[in-house]
Amino acid sequence: MSRSLFFGLFQEIQMTTLVVGATGSVGRSVLAGLAGKGVAVRGMSRYEAKFDNFPGGAEGVVGDLVAFGTLSNAFSGVEALFLISPLSQNEIQMGRNAIKAAQAAGVKKIVYLSVPLPEGADRVPHFRNKVLIEKALKESGITHTILRANNFFQNDQWGQAAIMSYGTYPQPLGNVGLNRVDSRDVADAAVNALTCDDFDNQEFSIHGPDVWTGESIAAEFSRQLGREIRYAGDDLKAWAKQAQHMMQAWMVNDFKIMYDFFQKHGLKASAEALEKQKAVIGHEPRTFADFVTALTKQWSS
Template sequence: MTTLVTGGTGTVGSQVVVRLAALGQPVRVLTRSAEKAATLPEGVTGLLGALAEPSTLGAAFEGVERLFLLTPLAQDEVDQGLAGIEAAREAGVGRIVFMSVHHADQAPQIPHFASKVEIARGLERSGIPYTVIEPNSFYQNDLGLQQPLMEFGVYPMPLGSVGLHRVDVRDIADAAVAALTKDGHQGEHYPVVGPELCTGEGSAQAWAAALGSGVIYAGDDLDAWSLAASAMMPDWLVADLRVMFEHFQERGLLATADDFTRQRGLIGREPIGFDRFATEAAAIWKSQVAGA
């Protein structure tokens, strides 16, 4: 039962790939990079291509029975997602698990949330059996914050004070693999969330405890965040994420009791807490600094 993973070299997809390979399942990864294809885990096949270039998809999809469809943050994300679904239809893929975003339908003003809703509609129209997983904000986004946290003692993610039920990527991968490999999830949308609310101040405190050093929250100023982000990402992405942070500051991204029940039904255990994630990351960072 061959599974194709798009985004299989990235944060979530790479964890999905490792889990499927550990189950002894044939796994393919669609990648734009020959270099990344050459360094995939043992037994995993890399196929060169991109959702953004539909003419490259035929060979990658040939003989594929299951698809983990992860679309990148891109201005043409909807076209990429729909191209993946069309390639799956042409290849006779029997099951698609698509990764959306938690409560994507409640914030259509955020471009990459709206894109996910559009792609999920395309899935419905396709007639292919599908499951949608809807993760909250990833804990692992904070792995890019080693320098501000350790050198400046600042937590710069403008999460606000309402809170988000952020989630560990390992739980997202477990949810994806359960939906890909077990029956009974067809047509379902599953939230994938963490156990507690993460706020800006609370995250700073959790990092301070994990690092054993002072960390302050940089605050909710989105002009300051946009200015700093402009040095690292294109304008369209800064604008998209700014609208997202505005939404988080006003409304949060909250799980309901029903979300937790449904998630437990899919992954069969409680999700990983932020403290555990931060403690593990801080230990790695501290050992890197000690070894440098």
């Protein structure tokens, strides 16, 4: 039996959970978490070659959020959707297309990955995009859960060269502080929200347990590596000059606005948010110190 025929018969037998954004750190963990629970799960990517990286038990389907016409097959037989709208100049269109496709397919539940939105945060372009997608989600009438994730620990994986070769922590997070979070905790929350009705039509901020600043992050890397790692500082012009070699100009500008917000206001969790998130995560949040231990071991091997 061909793979496509098997896939068609399978989706007729059992309703499926679709993960959009399945190739990123959160999406991959959601795929694995759902498959581990025995859920029929499908990951969507623009490229079939990416399916090889999906965990066992997860199906792959080609689809592109920019091209609405590609979504009907991907969404066919889908009962629940985990939606990540990627950082893109087309992010609003992509999010709206996913919601429109979900409505057409009769999807019953959407779990959407968004960001915390303290006062003034919507001046960050990709934060503002998510506000508009949330509006479309709420107006869709589909049962939903919104997860507002803080800055990921995993973003530091991109800093390997700066940290290991130049002794510098590069992300200009400032010194007000953020309750940075492990993306695996966000994925755990998504899996629980997708598979349990207790979290329907609610919003949860997902944070790590501790507040971290640019200086304290550099100090943690210093402690674990046994040598000095310096914080690169808050100069956003200098950061942008370096970043322009790795990112498109619009993305550099977007991140520059975001880092400026972090430097002025931080992104700290309230005691109430930390208490509320316990149920949806299902366990105590992972610590940054443990993440750095694993990361530096990987880098040093």
